[in-house]
Amino acid sequence: MERQRKEQHDAQKKSDNRQLSRRDFMKLGIGTLSALAILEVGGASLFFMKPRSLEGEFGTEVIAGPAESFPAGSVVQFPDGRFFLVRSQDGGFLALYQRCTHLGCSVTWEADKSRFFCPCHASSFDFHGDVENPPAPKALDTFPVTIVNGQVLVDTGHSQARDTFTQNQLVYA
Ligand code: FES
The missing domain is CATH 1.20.5 (Single alpha-helices involved in coiled-coils or other helix-helix interfaces)
Incomplete structure (x- = not known):
């Protein structure tokens, strides 16, 4: 049991x-x-x-898009490419490196003030990247722009230093 x-x-x-x-x-x-x-x-x-750019990223040739898609007087940011594509009132293109020329912080575009502003030490730059307010010692660097078959291409592998903006830096379609 x-x-x-x-x-x-x-x-x-x-x-x-x-x-x-x-x-x-x-x-x-x-x-x-x-x-x-x-x-x-x-x-x-x-x-x-x-964040995405249309095609390509920093260090490569970025296809920003058709030239006619950027109105005169516009500023378009490409975060992956680390640049702003600026189109002047007369239609010329300029690609501005977003890196501040003081100590390298990233600038932002303030449309209401029509300026690029660096939050680190308050440098500011005008529409073409020229210094408005130091301590930045010179204009924002640029990247070469070419326009092929109506497409705006920006070569982010080769930044170009400059002291100030000059008219011949603009690229036309
Ligand atoms: S890094 Fe831009 S003002 Fe100093």
Whole structure:
């Protein structure tokens, strides 16, 4: 009798263990699937939040887009290319490196004040990148611009230093 009870007890214990391990396995499976789903959604969000230029990125030749898509007097930022494409009132293009010529912080375009501003030590630059307010010692550097088949190309692999803006720096379609 005692032996029979012990056998019953052992059988019950085995069954409990089996159920427990099945339950644990299910929990583990659900946990793993949830973690994968979170990673996938997070990865997708990061992809869409990433700032993008039309084509190309810093250090390469960036295709900024068709010349006619940039109105006269416009400033368009290309975060991946680290430059601003400026189109003067007479239609000339200039690609300004976003790096401040003082100590290298990134400038921002303030449309309401029509200036580039450096948040580090308050240098500012005019529409063509000339120094308006020091300590920046010289105009923002530029990148070579070419226009091929109506497309504006900016070579971000070769920055060009300059003291000031001159009219011959503008490139026309
Ligand atoms: S780095 Fe721009 S003002 Fe100093």
